Amino acid sequence: MAVEIVTDSLSDITPEFAKELGITVVPLYVRFGEEAYRDRVEMSTDEFYHRLINGPNLPTTTQPSPGDFLDVFKKLAKKTDEILVVTVSGMLSGTYQSAMQAKNMMEEGECRIEVIDSRKVAMSLGLIVIKATEAARTGANLDELADLVRRALPRSNLVVYFDTLKYLAKGGRIGKAQGLLGAMLSIKPILTIKDGEMAPLTRVRSPAAGLDYLYNFVSGFAKIESMAVEHSTVPDEADGLVERLSKILPKERIYRAVVSPVLGTYAGPYAIALTVLEAE
Amino acid sequence: MKPINSIGGQELREMFGAATGWLEKSSADIDALNVFPVPDGDTGTNMLLTMRSTIEEAYRAPDRSASAVAYAMAHGALMGARGNSGVILSQILRGLAQKLADKETFTAADLASALKESSAMAYRGISNPVEGTMLTVIKDVAAAVEAAMANNGKDLVAVMETAVNAATESVANTPNLLNVLREAGVVDAGGQGLQTILDGALRYLRGEMEQMRFRKPQIIVTDMHATKQPQMLAADEIPYGYCTEFLLKGEKLETDKIRKKLEKKGESLIVVGDDSAARIHIHTLDPGSVIEYATGLGTIHQVSIRNMDEQHQDFLEMQKDKGLAMDTAIVAVVSGEGLSDVFTSLGVTVIVPGGQTMNPSTKDLLQAVEQAASDKVIILPNNKNIVATANQVQSLTEKKIEVVPTTTIPQGVAALLAFDYEANLESNIQIMTRAMAAVKTIEICRAVRSVKLGDLKIKKKQPIGFLDGTLLAAGADCLEVLNKMLSELELGKVEVITIYYGADTKSAEAEQVASNIRSQYPQLQIEVVRGGQPHYNYIVSIE
Numbered sequence: 023m024a025v026e027i028v029t030d031s032l033s034d035i036t037p038e039f040a041k042e043l044g045i046t047v048v049p050l051y052v053r054f055g056e057e058a059y060r061d062r063v064e065m066s067t068d069e070f071y072h073r074l075i076n077g078p079n080l081p082t083t084t085q086p087s088p089g090d091f092l093d094v095f096k097k098l099a100k101k102t103d104e105i106l107v108v109t110v111s112g113m114l115s116g117t118y119q120s121a122m123q124a125k126n127m128m129e130e131g132e133c134r135i136e137v138i139d140s141r142k143v144a145m146s147l148g149l150i151v152i153k154a155t156e157a158a159r160t161g162a163n164l165d166e167l168a169d170l171v172r173r174a175l176p177r178s179n180l181v182v183y184f185d186t187l188k189y190l191a192k193g194g195r196i197g198k199a200q201g202l203l204g205a206m207l208s209i210k211p212i213l214t215i216k217d218g219e220m221a222p223l224t225r226v227r228s229p230a231a232g233l234d235y236l237y238n239f240v241s242g243f244a245k246i247e248s249m250a251v252e253h254s255t256v257p258d259e260a261d262g263l264v265e266r267l268s269k270i271l272p273k274e275r276i277y278r279a280v281v282s283p284v285l286g287t288y289a290g291p292y293a294i295a296l297t298v299l300e301a302e
Numbered sequence: 303m304k305p306i307n308s309i310g311g312q313e314l315r316e317m318f319g320a321a322t323g324w325l326e327k328s329s330a331d332i333d334a335l336n337v338f339p340v341p342d343g344d345t346g347t348n349m350l351l352t353m354r355s356t357i358e359e360a361y362r363a364p365d366r367s368a369s370a371v372a373y374a375m376a377h378g379a380l381m382g383a384r385g386n387s388g389v390i391l392s393q394i395l396r397g398l399a400q401k402l403a404d405k406e407t408f409t410a411a412d413l414a415s416a417l418k419e420s421s422a423m424a425y426r427g428i429s430n431p432v433e434g435t436m437l438t439v440i441k442d443v444a445a446a447v448e449a450a451m452a453n454n455g456k457d458l459v460a461v462m463e464t465a466v467n468a469a470t471e472s473v474a475n476t477p478n479l480l481n482v483l484r485e486a487g488v489v490d491a492g493g494q495g496l497q498t499i500l501d502g503a504l505r506y507l508r509g510e511m512e513q514m515r516f517r518k519p520q521i522i523v524t525d526m527h528a529t530k531q532p533q534m535l536a537a538d539e540i541p542y543g544y545c546t547e548f549l550l551k552g553e554k555l556e557t558d559k560i561r562k563k564l565e566k567k568g569e570s571l572i573v574v575g576d577d578s579a580a581r582i583h584i585h586t587l588d589p590g591s592v593i594e595y596a597t598g599l600g601t602i603h604q605v606s607i608r609n610m611d612e613q614h615q616d617f618l619e620m621q622k623d624k625g626l627a628m629d630t631a632i633v634a635v636v637s638g639e640g641l642s643d644v645f646t647s648l649g650v651t652v653i654v655p656g657g658q659t660m661n662p663s664t665k666d667l668l669q670a671v672e673q674a675a676s677d678k679v680i681i682l683p684n685n686k687n688i689v690a691t692a693n694q695v696q697s698l699t700e701k702k703i704e705v706v707p708t709t710t711i712p713q714g715v716a717a718l719l720a721f722d723y724e725a726n727l728e729s730n731i732q733i734m735t736r737a738m739a740a741v742k743t744i745e746i747c748r749a750v751r752s753v754k755l756g757d758l759k760i761k762k763k764q765p766i767g768f769l770d771g772t773l774l775a776a777g778a779d780c781l782e783v784l785n786k787m788l789s790e791l792e793l794g795k796v797e798v799i800t801i802y803y804g805a806d807t808k809s810a811e812a813e814q815v816a817s818n819i820r821s822q823y824p825q826l827q828i829e830v831v832r833g834g835q836p837h838y839n840y841i842v843s844i845e
């Protein structure tokens with residue numbers, strides 16, 4: 023019995039891709055007023071960004087309940103006796119707590135479950151989940167997979183170009199990037215995730231300079247295993263970055279993704295993210 | 303969520319116990335916010351200690367009625383109040399206790415009227431209430447709760463939700479009411495503490511005790527950036543004096559009379575209590591005379607006299623970990639209020655006034671370097687006549703100094719923006735030097751005398767333009783000079799033009815220039831910023 027891999031929707035793994043690889047993605051919730059939608063399942067990225075930009079009120083987000091995880095665990099326990107859960111950073115969301123509570127609600131001996139707080143977000147989490155899934159297919163057991171994930175996580179490097187920090191600040195996820203607020207020039211911040219929370223890298227003055235920064239970011243790594251490029255509302259710019267990167271790194275796989283609605287609540291429109299998974 | 307119609311004394315003290323635990327998690331963060339009335343960085347700790355004393359006493363209540371527990375809490379708060387914020391907190395709890403007197407349990411309506419009393423009581427204890435502090439927050443909370451009673455009268459959870467929302471909003475607004483907060487780019491620490499306590503209470507009512515173990519309260523952030531660094535406050539060397547507080551026990555104490563008597567002896571005076579016990583807090587240069595007066599009225603207990611100047615020093619130390627989280631400090635030479643704000647908002651630690659018309663001395667720069675809260679300092683001279691002076695600082699200090707040899711304001715801004723938070727000092731110097739070279743600078747000023755330079759004939763007071771320090775053009779007006787110079791430049795790869803206009807230039811004229819440039823180069827992002835610099839009518843950054 024292969025180990026089943028579970029993550030949450032902040033890994034930015036699309037439902038289609040998850041189905042193809044056999045990953046279970048537990049969605050968070052995005053809420054507009056009284057209406058709550060399951061991330062990506064009940065609200066598409068297109069519809070979300072349309073409402074984010076044009077709607078009168080900013081959305082809020084909610085973690086999955088322990089019950090959401092419990093349902094998933096119960097279902098998977100019918101076909102496996104080992105489950106690996108890798109969640110978004112516990113500093114950004116309570117998802118890890120929900121997964122832990124659900125694990126503790128399972129009956130003794132029902133199924134072995136390991137829950138890991140990735141301290142990452144978006145494809146810097148997604149790439150690790152994909153890697154774990156591939157290893158699970160080749161027959162790795164739960165302990166081996168957990169070890170693999172823990173070793174790979176520090177090698178997953180995220181860099182995000184933000185058009186504005188407004189959404190991140192309003193959503194209370196600004197972290198160490200708070201010092202970038204309130205600049206008296208129009209600046210575009212570039213952030214990373216460090217020790218589980220958002221932290222500043224630098225600032226640029228235009229989208230093109232931001233894309234250049236992302237492009238040059240890969241030069242900081244001696245050996246790259248894979249990469250991911252994702253956008254909130256600017257697919258063409260993100261495609262352009264993929265094209266440029268594939269010219270200098272033709273052999274390395276570049277995954278393409280879209281920032282999920284729950285994450286988009288904080289990233290805002292025009293954001294572009296790059297993840298570089300460094301080779302061991 | 304199940305509505306809660308009423309709660310008794312047991313739940314009351316559990317609720318505030320949970321709130322105290324919640325406050326404990328962020329008391330250090332609240333300490334770091336503290337800039338008013340004295341930036342001594344102890345508000346969070348003081349409120350926490352006050353709450354601990356409150357809760358301890360709550361468990362000594364003679365029975366479990368709401369009235370007995372609330373009274374015990376108010377007593378505990380008064381006895382254990384620490385600092386300004388602690389004393390105001392004790393007044394809030396006293397107001398609560400007065401309205402809950404004789405009640406076995408209390409309802410949402412009781413809570414609303416108690417909060418109103420708390421607000422009134424809080425103001426009553428202070429001789430000169432200042433808005434934009436926790437006083438404003440409790441007032442806004444009381445008003446919001448009273449207004450909400452009309453709609454959702456019964457549910458305590460809903461009422462507490464209203465209270466927390468009002469507190470959050472009110473705290474976020476404190477920098478708009480109190481200048482010193484706006485300058486420091488923070489919200490009021492005491493207000494934040496109160497919001498955290500109410501938030502903790504709400505979470506208890508919602509039954510989220512388990513979740514609270516894993517979470518931390520959110521500190522409300524303001525999107526206003528510090529325009530003044532706390533170091534600069536220290537430079538003024540205002541004597542803060544002694545924070546003096548004690549508990550006065552006696553008979554027939556008259557708090558009003560005591561307040562009146564002490565008012566002239568210092569700042570931030572608070573006198574609260576009843577006729578048998580009063581807590582007194584004052585910032586004074588002469589604590590001896592305050593104590594002497596008080597001992598004539600009764601016995602004094604829990605006397606604390608702290609030197610606030612020392613506390614302020616500790617606070618500055620604490621600031622090192624805050625803000626932009628740069629472990630490298632940046633010192634920049636800038637003149638003009640607007641330009642200083644730009645540099646400060648982008649993370650410069652110390653501004654040294656100076657530029658083309660006024661070169662700072664080595665001593666000025668050394669002082670700034672010593673003032674900066676880091677052992678590693680980068681200097682941005684922003685003028686070619688200041689680069690050499692900046693280079694001399696290294697030999698005069700133990701600190702590690704690097705100079706990025708910026709010769710214009712736009713070069714300084716470009717270098718500053720490119721600062722990489724994750725890179726070490728050496729790589730940052732490389733990155734910043736590269737960024738500085740990627741920007742072109744046009745400076746436009748008026749000729750101080752008539753001169754003939756090659757083909758250029760320049761009359762006195764005529765506008766002239768420099769490109770990266772070289773005189774290139776003259777013209778009838780600034781716009782003409784700027785246009786001439788832009789037409790000579792290769793603008794194909796340029797994306798952003800920033801126009802900083804000087805102290806003697808009108809904003810309408812600057813806007814006119816900008817819109818002219820915009821219409822000629824529609825693909826460019828043109829930004830106009832008031833630089834307020836002397837000498838140069840315009841400094842233009844092309845990047």
